[in-house]
Amino acid sequence: MTSSAVINVLNDLTTCCQDSAARFRKAARDVVNPALKAVFLRLSGERVDFAAELRSEVIWLGGAPERRITSGEPEHGWGDMKPVFGGQDDDDDILIDCELSEDSAEERYVSGPHDEGHAHSGSVGQN
Numbered sequence: 458m459t460s461s462a463v464i465n466v467l468n469d470l471t472t473c474c475q476d477s478a479a480r481f482r483k484a485a486r487d488v489v490n491p492a493l494k495a496v497f498l499r500l501s502g503e504r505v506d507f508a509a510e511l512r513s514e515v516i517w518l519g520g521a522p523e524r525r526i527t528s529g530e531p532e533h534g535w536g537d538m539k540p541v542f543g544g545q546d547d548d549d550d551i552l553i554d555c556e557l558s559e560d561s562a563e564e565r566y567v568s569g570p571h572d573e574g575h576a577h578s579g580s581v582g583q584n
Contacts, residue, residue: 464520
């Protein structure tokens, strides 16, 4: 894989992390349970850190990190439709939405092209 292709993949994954961080921030605002709120805030912070690591990799490869606009909404879209039908999110619904969104984000990481020869830190997104 060329450096340009790796940079594109890293920028896509950065956007994925930014979306995830925004979803977790929104979830933290919307939940009632303080313990769940704390978990969502921690996860949001982790995703912000992951995005920063990915941007560092892009720079290390000689690329420019892209500033992409993110939606911050779950990809499956159910969260957008519930208010239309009079539904209210409760903590369980919010947790399920976050789990589904993270499953989608994980799939982007797993299914993306991999070229171990380019990453210099080897620790991006690993906790």
